[in-house]
Every structure is written in structure tokens, then in C-alpha cells.
Amino acid sequence: MTQQHLSSERTGPVRVAVLGAAGRMGTAVCAAVEAAADTELVARLDVGDDVSSLAGVADVAVDFTVPSATEANVHALIDAGVHPVVGTTGWDGDAIARVREHLERDGRGLGALVAPNFALSAVLAMQFAAQAARYFESVEIVELHHPNKVDAPSGTAMHTAQAIARARQGMPAAPDATESGLEGARGALVDGVPVHAVRLRGLVAHEEILLGNPGEQLTIRTDSFERSSFMPGVLLAVRTVGTRPGLSVGLDAYLELG
Numbered sequence: 001m002t003q004q005h006l007s008s009e010r011t012g013p014v015r016v017a018v019l020g021a022a023g024r025m026g027t028a029v030c031a032a033v034e035a036a037a038d039t040e041l042v043a044r045l046d047v048g049d050d051v052s053s054l055a056g057v058a059d060v061a062v063d064f065t066v067p068s069a070t071e072a073n074v075h076a077l078i079d080a081g082v083h084p085v086v087g088t089t090g091w092d093g094d095a096i097a098r099v100r101e102h103l104e105r106d107g108r109g110l111g112a113l114v115a116p117n118f119a120l121s122a123v124l125a126m127q128f129a130a131q132a133a134r135y136f137e138s139v140e141i142v143e144l145h146h147p148n149k150v151d152a153p154s155g156t157a158m159h160t161a162q163a164i165a166r167a168r169q170g171m172p173a174a175p176d177a178t179e180s181g182l183e184g185a186r187g188a189l190v191d192g193v194p195v196h197a198v199r200l201r202g203l204v205a206h207e208e209i210l211l212g213n214p215g216e217q218l219t220i221r222t223d224s225f226e227r228s229s230f231m232p233g234v235l236l237a238v239r240t241v242g243t244r245p246g247l248s249v250g251l252d253a254y255l256e257l258g
């Protein structure tokens with residue numbers, strides 16, 4: 001396999017394949033790629049389609065499939081010399097490590113992105129929360145979603161809590177005098193940060209980060225009302241992934257946030 005077809009080395013539109021093209025997100029991504037002037041939709045793949053057929057055909061492949069399929073798709077894309085952009089949830093540290101190792105072993109300088117949330121408002125909320133977290137005694141997260149969501153807490157809330165915990169390293173634990181209570185009443189602890197999950201008919205995808213000090217509170221809130229909110233972030237990733245060798249986790253890695 002040569003590098004001639006990698007997007008960072010070609011001129012013209014970025015050639016994009018979509019995996020899970022018939023799904024809700026996949027359908028929206030296909031439309032966004034077709035509508036953008038600098039991207040070209042070259043393949044729609046679904047269950048049973050052969051990812052290796054994308055070698056030399058696509059520069060970037062966007063995966064919005066299912067947690068049970070996404071890691072295998074990414075390894076097949078790397079073997080095919082295609083940069084993966086992944087929105088499918090369910091990635092854990094071991095899967096991330098395997099992809100990182102595969103990219104290093106491959107040695108062709110491919111880039112890959114795994115992003116739990118492509119909504120710019122959510123990515124920025126997470127970044128702002130991590131920046132603010134050192135200046136407040138208390139921080140808790142409330143994530144709110146539609147009742148069809150199968151995982152809790154959301155991948156975005158997990159990612160937010162981990163970023164906050166990293167920012168607060170060396171700080172005392174948040175004050176909490178709770179000695180007894182019903183299980184779950186104080187949420188789930190993610191790296192020491194309480195995360196509360198609400199599932200409510202009528203909601204889409206929302207997150208609040210509550211930061212408290214004596215006499216003051218900062219609330220950072222993000223709301224995704226529809227799938228269109230993810231498309232600017234997906235297109236940004238499609239345009240950028242070929243220029244960032246190795247595995248990036250979270251869209252914030254591609255934003256110039258300082």
C-alpha cells in the first residue's frame with residue numbers, strides 16, 4: 001500500500017465513505033458530506049459490506065455503526081489505508097490502546113479520531129468546565145437524554161468527568177457530608193466526580209456542569225436539539241484527520257483551544 005491516496009497528500013475534495021450509512025447518524029452524515037463543497041461521498045457501507053474495498057477509494061471513513069462493530073471496522077480501515085473518524089459510542093481504554101498500537105505498527109502516518117460527541121457546544125462545554133474546575137470547591141455533572149438511550153452515564157459525561165478530574169489533580173475532594181443514603185442518590189462517581197443521569201421523554205441530549213463555591217455558582221449547559229448539531233464537528237474532523245497522525249480522542253484535540 002502506498003500513501004498516494006491519503007487525504008493529506010491529495011488535492012481536490014476529501015473522498016469520504018460512511019459506515020452505518022443507512023442509520024440515523026449515517027444518513028445525516030451522507031447528506032452533509034454531499035452538501036459540502038470540499039468533500040465527496042464515495043461509498044455508503046452497511047452491515048455485511050466489505051471495508052477493505054475502500055482501499056484506494058476513500059481517504060476518510062466516518063463510522064456511526066454499533067458498539068459491537070466499530071472497533072473491528074477501525075482496524076479494517078487502518079489496514080485499508082483509510083483515516084477513520086468514529087462517532088460510535090462504547091469505546092473503552094483497552095480498545096483505544098489497541099487502535100493506538102495498530103496505527104503505530106502500521107507506520108504509514110494515518111490519523112484516526114474517536115469522538116464521543118461531535119456537537120461543538122458539548123465539546124466547548126467540556127473544555128470550559130475543565131478550565132473552571134480548579135477554581136471551585138464542588139463540581140457535579142447532570143446529563144439528560146431521551147429514554148431510548150441504552151448506556152448511562154453518557155460517553156460525553158464520562159469524558160467531561162475525566163477531564164475535570166485531571167484538571168483537579170492535587171486538589172482536596174469536594175465537600176460532601178453524606179453518611180447514609182439510597183444507592184444512586186449521589187450519582188455515579190467517575191474519577192471522583194459525581195455524574196447524575198436523567199432519562200426523560202421529550203429530551204434529546206443535554207448536559208449541565210455545576211460548579212460551586214461559598215456564595216456563588218457557575219453552571220455550564222449544552223443542549224443538542226437535533227442531529228444537525230453534530231454535522232459541523234463531523235466535517236471538521238473529516239477535513240482534519242488526515243493531517244493528524246496517530247489516534248486522537250475527543251474532537252477538542254482538533255480545535256485550537258489552547
Ligand code: NAP
Pocket residue numbers: 019020021022023024025026045046047048064065066067069073086087088089090115116117118119230
Ligand atoms: P442507528 O440508527 O442504529 O444506525 C447504526 C447503523 O449502523 C444501522 O444502519 C446499522 O445497520 C449499521 N451497522 C450495524 N453494524 C454495522 C457494521 N458492522 N458495519 C456497518 N454498518 C453497521 O444508530 P445511530 O443513532 O445512527 O447511532 C450510531 C452510533 O453513533 C451510536 O453508537 C450512537 O450512540 C452514536 N452517536 C454518536 C454521536 C457523536 O456525536 N459521537 C452522536 C449521535 C450518535 P442495521 O440497522 O441493519 O443493524
